[in-house]
Amino acid sequence: MMAIVFATLAGSAAADPPRGETDGEVVERGELTVAPSRRPIRAVVVDNALGDVRVEGHDGDNVSIVSVKHAPEVDTLERLRVTLVTDPDGTVRLTTALGDGRERPLAALAGLRIDLTIRVPRAARVEARIGSGRLEVKNVDGGADLDAGAGSIQVVNVAGAVVARSVDGDQRFTTVFGDLDAHAIDADLALDTIRGRSLSAQIHSGSIDARRVASRDVRLYAIDGDIHVDAETGGGGGGPWRGAIVVSSLRGNVEVAVRSTVRLKVRARAGGRVVFAGAASRAGRDRWVEGQFGHAGRPSQLGTIRLESRYGDVAFSVVNP
Amino acid sequence: MATPVLDDRELVAACQRGERRAMEAIYHQYKRRVFGLCHRIVGPGEAEEVAQDVFVRVFRGLGNFRGDSQLGTWVYRLAVNAALTHAGKQRRRAEIGDDDHLAQVAAPAAMQRDPRLSDRVEAAMARLPAGYRAILVLHDVEGLSHEECAAILDCRVGTSKSQLHKARGKMRELLGPALAAERDLGRHAGVAAADRPAEAE
Amino acid sequence: MNCRTALDELTAYLDGELDAATASAVRGHLRLCPACRTVAEDHAAIRDGLAELERPDPAPAVWAGVLARLGEAEIDDARRSRWARWFDRVRPHLLPAGLATAACAAAVLFMHLRSDDAGGAPAPSASTWAHDAPQGPAPSRREAAYGGGQRRELATQVPVEVAPPPAPRPTVDASAELAGEVARLEEVFRTTTAELLPLARAEQRGAAVQRFDRDVAALEAAVVRAPAGKARDQAWHALVSFLERSALGEAAARVAVNR
Numbered sequence: 001m002m003a004i005v006f007a008t009l010a011g012s013a014a015a016d017p018p019r020g021e022t023d024g025e026v027v028e029r030g031e032l033t034v035a036p037s038r039r040p041i042r043a044v045v046v047d048n049a050l051g052d053v054r055v056e057g058h059d060g061d062n063v064s065i066v067s068v069k070h071a072p073e074v075d076t077l078e079r080l081r082v083t084l085v086t087d088p089d090g091t092v093r094l095t096t097a098l099g100d101g102r103e104r105p106l107a108a109l110a111g112l113r114i115d116l117t118i119r120v121p122r123a124a125r126v127e128a129r130i131g132s133g134r135l136e137v138k139n140v141d142g143g144a145d146l147d148a149g150a151g152s153i154q155v156v157n158v159a160g161a162v163v164a165r166s167v168d169g170d171q172r173f174t175t176v177f178g179d180l181d182a183h184a185i186d187a188d189l190a191l192d193t194i195r196g197r198s199l200s201a202q203i204h205s206g207s208i209d210a211r212r213v214a215s216r217d218v219r220l221y222a223i224d225g226d227i228h229v230d231a232e233t234g235g236g237g238g239g240p241w242r243g244a245i246v247v248s249s250l251r252g253n254v255e256v257a258v259r260s261t262v263r264l265k266v267r268a269r270a271g272g273r274v275v276f277a278g279a280a281s282r283a284g285r286d287r288w289v290e291g292q293f294g295h296a297g298r299p300s301q302l303g304t305i306r307l308e309s310r311y312g313d314v315a316f317s318v319v320n321p
Numbered sequence: 322m323a324t325p326v327l328d329d330r331e332l333v334a335a336c337q338r339g340e341r342r343a344m345e346a347i348y349h350q351y352k353r354r355v356f357g358l359c360h361r362i363v364g365p366g367e368a369e370e371v372a373q374d375v376f377v378r379v380f381r382g383l384g385n386f387r388g389d390s391q392l393g394t395w396v397y398r399l400a401v402n403a404a405l406t407h408a409g410k411q412r413r414r415a416e417i418g419d420d421d422h423l424a425q426v427a428a429p430a431a432m433q434r435d436p437r438l439s440d441r442v443e444a445a446m447a448r449l450p451a452g453y454r455a456i457l458v459l460h461d462v463e464g465l466s467h468e469e470c471a472a473i474l475d476c477r478v479g480t481s482k483s484q485l486h487k488a489r490g491k492m493r494e495l496l497g498p499a500l501a502a503e504r505d506l507g508r509h510a511g512v513a514a515a516d517r518p519a520e521a522e
Numbered sequence: 523m524n525c526r527t528a529l530d531e532l533t534a535y536l537d538g539e540l541d542a543a544t545a546s547a548v549r550g551h552l553r554l555c556p557a558c559r560t561v562a563e564d565h566a567a568i569r570d571g572l573a574e575l576e577r578p579d580p581a582p583a584v585w586a587g588v589l590a591r592l593g594e595a596e597i598d599d600a601r602r603s604r605w606a607r608w609f610d611r612v613r614p615h616l617l618p619a620g621l622a623t624a625a626c627a628a629a630v631l632f633m634h635l636r637s638d639d640a641g642g643a644p645a646p647s648a649s650t651w652a653h654d655a656p657q658g659p660a661p662s663r664r665e666a667a668y669g670g671g672q673r674r675e676l677a678t679q680v681p682v683e684v685a686p687p688p689a690p691r692p693t694v695d696a697s698a699e700l701a702g703e704v705a706r707l708e709e710v711f712r713t714t715t716a717e718l719l720p721l722a723r724a725e726q727r728g729a730a731v732q733r734f735d736r737d738v739a740a741l742e743a744a745v746v747r748a749p750a751g752k753a754r755d756q757a758w759h760a761l762v763s764f765l766e767r768s769a770l771g772e773a774a775a776r777v778a779v780n781r
């Protein structure tokens with residue numbers, strides 16, 4: 001039997017008053033804790049089209065939710081709802097909604113929002129969707145599946161598979177231990193310290209800036225934007241690295257630096273210039289430039305790198321770690 | 322996150338401990354529903370008194386709230402009961418000659434003053450028997466389902482449906498001319514969309 | 523369907539509670555019968571008029587009054603005897619347990635005590651309706667509901683609109699502005715797709731063109747099929763992602779389709 005709480009998160013016995021009113025704005029804060037029943041809480045699913053979502057892992061076994069509602073006046077505030085459903089399989093679902101308030105149509109969304117801050121057991125998987133606010137996920141080990149339309153996505157210190165999609169909201173990932181798959185249409189992607197089996201990041205228009213990337217299979221694509229990669233080939237476990245890096249932009253520049261001591265086979269082509277380790281090569285759209293770097297490891301442990309830019313430049317360099 | 326966290330059950334528990342903020346939260350959560358219901362069942366003159374009575378019952382009765390129904394349903398039940406009991410007393414007072422009260426409930430002045438249908442609807446509802454007013458408020462004004470109405474009114478779902486049917490019929494009797502005018506208006510505005518019902522299929 | 527049946531089903535029809543076949547029969551009858559149509563229009567107008575009523579706000583003094591009365595009641599509690607308080611506490615458990623005798627005895631014993639009507643929710647009794655029934659002889663259901671309409675002459679033969687049952691109350695995206703934002707994002711997907719499609723198709727050679735077209739068609743169908751919301755967004759992302767990779771000449775594009 002699943003439990004449903006219409007968590008108008010109706011204030012609390014908190015030290016702060018449940019509702020405050022300043023010039024032209026009413027703010028209400030509500031708090032709620034969900035303890036696991038028969039099974040531990042394994043997943044938290046959040047859908048909030050009305051504001052920010054911040055999810056943070058903690059060492060406890062419960063889920064706690066703080067909602068802060070903002071509205072121009074009390075009538076509208078009362079139409080903002082947070083619904084909580086706990087499934088017996090250990091999934092906690094949170095949805096925000098704008099009650100239809102038949103007595104009066106809503107004039108505008110201006111000044112109207114619900115922000116959710118959710119603490120979840122560290123091992124839980126997070127699924128979250130926002131509209132145009134900020135989506136932040138931090139310190140969870142169960143991976144994340146994140147959607148933001150015009151909103152931004154920020155992921156910090158997450159283990160497990162991470163999938164992120166946005167339309168025109170920027171995405172930033174810092175310290176992801178797991179596979180990462182990110183896609184955005186019109187946005188910038190920033191990645192720092194990504195260590196998983198595979199990393200796939202793709203944008204239509206915008207830039208990709210990836211630093212300290214140590215995933216074994218890296219694929220970064222852009223149609224209209226530059227891609228900068230600073231990769232490591234340590235492989236994480238200290239053993240020989242055998243992986244692939246594919247970076248391709250249609251109209252932007254590609255710049256890749258690899259910290260590596262292993263053998264790397266690099267192929268590149270560009271509509272503009274191809275620069276290998278500071279030396280420019282004669283380039284052409286259909287002419288591949290190839291090079292080998294590093295001496296360590298057997299040929300079977302070769303890393304392969306393919307870099308392309310149809311209309312821009314490609315630059316590649318190896319940095320000794 | 323330093324402060325305690327509460328759901329409905331905990332909110333109730335906090336009220337039982339006499340925690341003022343929890344009580345206030347419950348009051349704000351339900352005040353418009355309770356007052357709206359009282360306003361329409363007992364009329365504007367005594368709605369505040371009855372709503373006050375309802376909340377006193379809510380807070381005094383929270384100790385017996387077992388949580389086997391939604392808090393909202395329980396609050397509605399208390400409100401409907403208090404309002405209907407009060408309306409019964411009003412009727413008995415009216416029977417022994419309280420003409421002022423009748424005039425107030427019927428609100429004929431409002432009917433003449435404001436041409437909007439919703440105002441006439443409001444005035445017509447004031448002339449209905451209180452039981453009909455209750456089902457109209459719960460179902461049509463508050464938008465509750467028949468299942469919820471039945472739980473609040475402690476009757477069967479079928480009874481809730483048939484009461485609503487009768488109540489709307491009674492409203493139609495009371496609103497006769499206003500509805501005819503509304504129809505004419507609608508006809509002038511809506512001939513072009515004459516076949517719209519088919520689209521709704 | 524005849525008038526009587528149609529009118530019996532009218533409230534359920536207007537509230538969208540009928541199954542499709544019965545609703546269709548009611549609608550059909552309303553098309554044929556101007557008298558019933560008039561009744562239906564009136565009922566729809568009443569339903570809508572009620573739905574538009576405002577929900578008034580109580581004056582701030584009400585809360586102050588509640589607190590004052592709670593305070594008074596608690597002072598009364600303090601003044602009451604221990605036995606009276608004990609009885610109030612056990613009363614809810616006595617009756618359901620079938621200890622009616624004990625309750626009666628207790629009631630006799632404590633009859634002198636002021637009854638406290640604030641204890642719990644008195645269940646609305648079955649007499650609720652009877653108690654508030656219309657005064658005078660109760661009209662039959664038919665008379666009560668349709669009396670006026672049946673007597674009126676038919677005003678016109680022009681078919682008029684009977685408002686369809688109201689849509690289920692929306693819970694999310696209730697405002698046009700939210701819907702507008704969703705539409706804007708869809709437009710971004712649409713223009714991006716339109717821009718990428720020729721670029722991606724130009725990359726295909728020979729038999730790959732047909733395969734590409736099939737893949738695109740499948741991905742587009744998935745977008746159309748997906749319900750609005752997360753599923754639709756994801757279907758759009760899959761389509762755009764496939765086109766981007768195809769435009770970059772990535773053989774891996776097919777993987778994205780199959781995924």
